[in-house]
Amino acid sequence: MHAAIQVDSIQYSYGSHQAVKGISFMVAPGEVLGFLGPNGAGKSTTLKMLTGQLVPAGGTIHILGQAVRGHSSAIHARMGVSFEEKNLYHQMSAEENLRFFASLFGIKQPDIDGLLEQVDLLKRKKDRVSAYSKGMKQRLMIARALINDPAVLFLDEPTDGLDPVSAQAIQNIIRQRAAAGTAILLTTHDMMEADKLSDRVAFINEGLIHAIDTPEALKLKHGQRAVVVRVRRGGGIEEIQVPLDAAATGDSLKRAVDGQEVVTVHTKEASLEEIFITMTGRGL
Amino acid sequence: MERPKISGPALVLAIMKKDLLQYSRDKLYFWLTIVGLVAYVAIFWLIPAEVTEYAVLGVTYRDLGPLDAAFSEAGEEGLRLLRFDDEDGLRRVMAGTAEAWLDADGELVVVERGDKDSRPEGGTKQTLTLGLAFPDNFLLDTLSGREATVRLLVNNNTPVELRQAMRSLVREMVFMISGHPLPVTEPVAETVILGVDRMGAQISMRERMRPMLIFFVLMMESLSLASLISVEIMHCTVLAIAATPAKPSHILLAKTLFGMLLAFVQVVVILALIDAFAVGNLPILLVAAALGGLMFSGVAMFVGSMGKDFMGTLTWMMLFILPLAIPSVASLFPGSAPLWVRLVPSYSLIDILNRAANYGAGWLELAPAFGVLVVWLLGLFGLGWLTLSRKVARL
Numbered sequence: 001m002h003a004a005i006q007v008d009s010i011q012y013s014y015g016s017h018q019a020v021k022g023i024s025f026m027v028a029p030g031e032v033l034g035f036l037g038p039n040g041a042g043k044s045t046t047l048k049m050l051t052g053q054l055v056p057a058g059g060t061i062h063i064l065g066q067a068v069r070g071h072s073s074a075i076h077a078r079m080g081v082s083f084e085e086k087n088l089y090h091q092m093s094a095e096e097n098l099r100f101f102a103s104l105f106g107i108k109q110p111d112i113d114g115l116l117e118q119v120d121l122l123k124r125k126k127d128r129v130s131a132y133s134k135g136m137k138q139r140l141m142i143a144r145a146l147i148n149d150p151a152v153l154f155l156d157e158p159t160d161g162l163d164p165v166s167a168q169a170i171q172n173i174i175r176q177r178a179a180a181g182t183a184i185l186l187t188t189h190d191m192m193e194a195d196k197l198s199d200r201v202a203f204i205n206e207g208l209i210h211a212i213d214t215p216e217a218l219k220l221k222h223g224q225r226a227v228v229v230r231v232r233r234g235g236g237i238e239e240i241q242v243p244l245d246a247a248a249t250g251d252s253l254k255r256a257v258d259g260q261e262v263v264t265v266h267t268k269e270a271s272l273e274e275i276f277i278t279m280t281g282r283g284l
Numbered sequence: 285m286e287r288p289k290i291s292g293p294a295l296v297l298a299i300m301k302k303d304l305l306q307y308s309r310d311k312l313y314f315w316l317t318i319v320g321l322v323a324y325v326a327i328f329w330l331i332p333a334e335v336t337e338y339a340v341l342g343v344t345y346r347d348l349g350p351l352d353a354a355f356s357e358a359g360e361e362g363l364r365l366l367r368f369d370d371e372d373g374l375r376r377v378m379a380g381t382a383e384a385w386l387d388a389d390g391e392l393v394v395v396e397r398g399d400k401d402s403r404p405e406g407g408t409k410q411t412l413t414l415g416l417a418f419p420d421n422f423l424l425d426t427l428s429g430r431e432a433t434v435r436l437l438v439n440n441n442t443p444v445e446l447r448q449a450m451r452s453l454v455r456e457m458v459f460m461i462s463g464h465p466l467p468v469t470e471p472v473a474e475t476v477i478l479g480v481d482r483m484g485a486q487i488s489m490r491e492r493m494r495p496m497l498i499f500f501v502l503m504m505e506s507l508s509l510a511s512l513i514s515v516e517i518m519h520c521t522v523l524a525i526a527a528t529p530a531k532p533s534h535i536l537l538a539k540t541l542f543g544m545l546l547a548f549v550q551v552v553v554i555l556a557l558i559d560a561f562a563v564g565n566l567p568i569l570l571v572a573a574a575l576g577g578l579m580f581s582g583v584a585m586f587v588g589s590m591g592k593d594f595m596g597t598l599t600w601m602m603l604f605i606l607p608l609a610i611p612s613v614a615s616l617f618p619g620s621a622p623l624w625v626r627l628v629p630s631y632s633l634i635d636i637l638n639r640a641a642n643y644g645a646g647w648l649e650l651a652p653a654f655g656v657l658v659v660w661l662l663g664l665f666g667l668g669w670l671t672l673s674r675k676v677a678r679l
Contacts, residue, residue, distance in 0.1 A: 052526075083523060083527075104528040104529060105529065
C-alpha cells in the first residue's frame with residue numbers, strides 16, 4: 001500500500017537533549033494512527049517535523065510521496081493541522097477565521113457554512129471567537145484543519161478537556177474523514193479515545209517508538225485477558241480470575257463455576273494504558 | 285480535488301487583509317489612532333503661527349529732546365514703543381492689573397483688566413515686554429548734572445537679556461545728553477547672522493511642531509503593529525499560518541508592508557492636514573514618510589517579538605520611543621542640535637522632515653541626511669526582522 005505519511009529514522013535534538021532518536025513509521029490513506037506518549041516523549045517534536053516547522057537533524061519524511069524538505073508549500077496545500085493550542089484569531093468571527101485560512105490555500109469560494117455545520121457552529125458563525133467556549137473553539141480548530149479538504153490530517157489532542165458531547169462530535173468527524181480516505185495522525189493522552197479511533201497506535205517514549213500495531217494486536221501480545229467470576233460464598237462475594245491465554249482455560253473456568261452460586265461473569269482485557277506502562281515503565 | 289495554486293504576493297496580500305481586519309477590531313489602538321490624529325491636527329492649528337520679532341517697550345516721558353531720536357533708532361532695531369501718559373498706568377499694565385489697547389487711530393488706552401466695556405472698538409491689545417519710567421524733569425536734571433532715576437519696570441515675562449540691554453540703553457542716553465563719558469567703554473559690536481537671515485520669515489512654533497507630530501504618528505503606529513505581532517506570537521496563530529502554503533517570510537513581509545503602509549498613510553494624512561505639502565517639498569516628504577514607516581515597522585517587529593503581554597510590549601516600546609523622541613522635541617527649538625542628539629537613529633528622519641517641510645530643502649541638500657537615515661533604517665529594520673524570524677522559528 002502507498003503510504004500517505006512515510007517517516008524514516010528521523011532525529012531531532014534541542015541542544016544536547018535528543019528529543020527524537022531515529023523513529024520510523026508510516027500512515028496509509030484512510031488510516032488513523034494514534035500517537036501515544038507522555039509529556040516530553042517526543043510527540044510534539046515529531047509533529048513539528050512532519051508539519052515542516054522543524055527540520056529533522058537526520059532521516060527523511062515523505063508526505064503524499066513528496067519529501068517535506070524542499071516541497072513544503074505543495075505539501076502544506078494538502079495538509080490540515082489542528083494544534084493543541086487554540087491558535088485562532090479571537091477578535092475575528094468563525095467565518096472570518098475560516099475565510100482567511102481558505103485564502104491562504106488559494107480557495108476562492110470555500111464551503112464555510114458546510115464546514116461550520118459539520119462542527120455545529122453554523123448558528124454562531126458571525127460571533128467573535130473570543131465569545132466561544134473551549135469546546136466551540138476546538139470544533140472551530142477542526143473545521144479550520146479541514147478547510148482545504150486535506151489528504152493528510154494532523155490532530156494534536158483534538159478532544160483534550162472537552163465535554164463528552166463535543167468530544168463525540170469531533171470523534172465522528174475523524175471517523176468520517178478517515179472513511180473518505182484521509183490519512184490521520186492523532187496525538188492524544190486519552191487511551192480510550194485512541195483505542196476507539198485508531199486503526200493502529202504507536203507508543204512513543206523518550207524519543208523512541210516502543211511499539212506500533214493495532215490496539216487488538218497490542219493487547220493480545222502484551223496484555224493479559226481473563227474471565228472474572230464472582231461467586232457467593234459463606235455470606236460474602238469472592239472473585240475468581242481465570243486467565244484466557246493459559247493452556248487449560250476451559251477446565252479452570254469449569255472448576256470456578258461448578259457448584260457455586262455465580263453472581264457475575266465478565267471478561268477482563270488489558271487497557272492500552274496498562275500495556276504502555278508495562279512496556280515503558282512510565283504512565284501517561 | 286484540484287488544488288488551487290497561490291502565489292507569494294497573494295499570500296502576503298491575504299495576511300495583510302487579515303492584519304487590517306484585526307487592527308480595526310482592536311478598539312484601543314483604533315480609537316487611539318483616530319483621537320491622536322484629531323488631537324495632533326488640533327494642537328497644530330491652535331499653536332500661534334505668528335513670530336514676534338520685536339519687543340514692546342512701554343515708556344513714560346514728556347519732552348526728551350534728543351532722546352526721541354535715540355528711541356526711534358531703537359525702534360527700528362526690534363523695539364516697538366508705546367508711550368504712556370503716566371507711570372501709574374504703565375506700572376499697572378506691567379503688573380497685569382490693567383490692559384494696554386491701541387484704538388483704531390493708534391492712540392493708547394489703558395483699561396482695567398477684564399473690563400470689556402472700556403476697550404476701544406476695533407482696537408488691538410498690546411503685550412508689553414518691559415517698561416521705562418522717566419521722571420518729569422529727567423532731561424533738565426541730567427543736563428544740569430543732577431542725579432535722575434529711571435525706573436525699569438519688568439515682570440516674569442521679561443527676558444533677562446532685555447533688562448540688561450535696557451540698562452545699557454539708558455546709560456547711553458545719559459551719555460548722549462550730558463556728554464560725560466561712560467565709566468565703561470563697550471566694544472562696538474557687529475551683528476553677524478550665520479546662515480540664512482530669516483528676519484521677517486522666521487519659523488513659528490506651529491511650523492516647528494510638524495516633525496514632532498509626524499513622530500507621534502509613527503510612534504503610535506509602531507505600538508499598534510507591535511501589539512498585533514505580540515498577540516500573533518502569544519496566541520501562536522503564526523504557527524497556524526506557517527502550516528499553510530505561507531512561509532514565515534510571507535508573514536514577515538506582510539507585517540512589514542502593513543506597518544509601513546499604515547504609518548505612511550497616516551503620515552500623509554497628517555502632513556496634508558498640517559499644511560506641510562503647501563510649503564514643503566512633496567516628493568521628499570513622501571519618501572521620508574515611507575522610510576520612516578519602514579524604520580518604525582522594524583522597531584515594532586523587535587518590540588512585538590520581545591513583549592510577552594500588553595505591559596511588556598509597552599515597556600519595550602518606551603525603551604525605544606523615549607530616546608527616539610529626543611530629536612523631534614529638539615526640533616521645536618531653534619539652533620543646531622548637539623552632537624549626541626544627531627547620533628539618535630531618528631535624528632536624520634526628523635531633520636529631513638523639518639528641513640523639507642519648513643525650509644523647502646531639496647534632494648541635493650538632504651542627500652547626506654537620507655544616507656544616514658538609510659543606514660539607521662537598515663540597522664533597526666534588520667534587528668526587527670531577525671528578532672521576529674527567530675521568535676517564529678522557536679515557537
